[in-house]
Ligand code: NDP
C-alpha cells in the first residue's frame with residue numbers, strides 16, 4: 001500500500017467503523033487501483049479517493065404503514081445517492097430485514113464502478129428498507145410501497161435518480177412504487193426501471209442480470225479456448241438473477257446441479273433442466289414457496305438444510321444470492337474440487353479471503369461489478385427506450401446486452417494487463433481490471449467537473 005491509499009483507507013475506516021460491508025468494498029477497490037493512482041498523480045492531487053468514498057447525499061426516512069390486522073408498522077427507508085459524475089444516480093432498491101446504511105453504502109459504492117463499466121451514462125446509487133416482504137399479503141406490500149414512495153418521490157426523477165429492483169423488489173413492487181410516483185407527481189416518466197412491458201418496461205430486463213453473467217463467463221472461458229457447454233455448474237439463490245442464469249446455462253448446454261434459498265440448498269445430480277426450472281419459477285414467483293419443496297417434487301434430488309452449494313463439486317460456480325456467501329474456506333473447497341470459473345451474479349458474494357484464494361489459484365474469476373452489470377445495463381437501455389418513447393425487440397435488446405458484456409470483458413482485460421503486475425499470458429486479474437476501468441472514467445469526469 002502507498003502512503004496515499006493507506007491514509008485514505010484509515011480515514012474511511014475511522015469514519016465508517018460500524019459499516020463492515022462498506023469497508024470491505026472500499027478496501028477491495030483501493031487495494032487494486034494503486035497502480036493507476038501511482039501512474040497518474042492527478043487523482044491524488046484532486047483528492048479523488050477521499051471524494052469517491054463519500055456519498056454525495058444520503059437520505060434516511062420513516063416508512064409508516066398498516067398491516068392487514070390494522071396494526072401500525074414502522075420501517076426505515078434509505079436512498080444513498082453515491083456519485084453522479086457520469087449520469088443520474090442509478091441502482092436498485094433492496095427490501096430485506098438485514099438492510100442497513102452500511103449495506104446500502106457498499107452496494108451504492110459498487111454500483112458507481114459497475115455502471116461506469118456498462119459504457120452507459122449512469123451514476124451510482126442504492127436504496128431500500130429493512131421491510132421484509134416474506135409472508136406479507138399483496139395488499140400489505142402495496143401499502144408499504146406506497147408509503148415508501150410518498151417520501152422517496154421528492155428525491156428521485158428520470159434525470160435525477162432512477163431506482164430499480166434488487167433483493168425483495170421485483171415486478172410487483174416496482175408496479176406499486178411506479179403507481180404511487182405517478183399519482184403524487186402527475187407524471188408518466190421513466191423514473192423506475194424493471195417496469196412491466198405494457199407500461200414502459202424493456203424486453204430482456206428480467207433476464208438481463210442472469211443472461212449477462214453467463215455471457216461474461218463465456219468471454220472469460222474463451223480466453224482459455226473453452227466454453228460453458230457440458231460444464232457442471234453450481235448456482236446459489238433461486239430469485240430473479242439465479243432463475244435466468246440457470247435458463248441461459250441450460251440453453252448453452254451446461255448442467256446446473258444446485259439452487260438455494262436462505263434456508264438451504266437443493267442438489268440435483270441429473271440437472272435442473274428447463275422443465276424443472278419452470279417449476280422453480282412457479283414456486284418462487286407465484287406461490288412464493290421454499291426451495292426445499294424441490295426435493296419432494298423431483299426424485300433423485302436432495303435437500304441440504306442450512307447449507308450453501310459450495311461443497312458440491314463443479315466446473316463453474318455462480319453465486320447469485322447475497323453478499324459474503326463464499327468465505328475463504330468455501331473458496332478453497334471449490335478450487336480443491338476442480339472449479340475452474342467463478343462468475344458473480346450477486347453483489348460481493350465472495351469475502352476478501354475467498355477472492356485471494358481465487359486469485360492465487362489463478363482460476364477464471366469474474367467479480368460482481370463486471371459479471372452482473374448486465375442488469376443495470378439493460379436498465380440503461382430501458383431508460384433510453386423511455387426517452388425515445390419506443391420499444392426495441394427482444395433480439396435487439398439481447399444483442400445489445402451481449403455486446404455490452406463483451407465490451408466490459410475486453411475493457412477489464414485490457415486494464416488488467418496494462419496495470420496489474422500479476423497478469424500473464426494465461427492469467428487475467430479481472431478484479432483489478434474492472435476496478436481500474438470503472439474508476440478511471442468516473443474519476444476523470446469528477447476532475448473535469450471541478451470541486452463539487
Ligand atoms: P431475489 O430477491 O429475486 O432473490 C434473492 C435470492 O437470494 C433468493 O433465493 C433468496 O432466498 C436468496 N437470499 C437472499 N438473502 C439471502 C441470505 N441472506 N442468505 C441466503 N440466501 C439469501 O433477488 P435478486 O435475484 O434480484 O438478487 C440476488 C443478488 O443479485 C443480490 O446480491 C443482488 O444485489 C444481485 N443483483 C441483482 C440484480 C437484479 O437485476 N435483480 C442486478 C445485479 C445484481 P430467500 O427467498 O430465502 O430470501
Ligand code: 2IT
Nearest residue numbers: 091092164166375376379
Ligand atoms: O445491483 C444491481 O446492479 C441491481 N440491482 C440493478 C440496478 C438497476 O438499476 O437496474
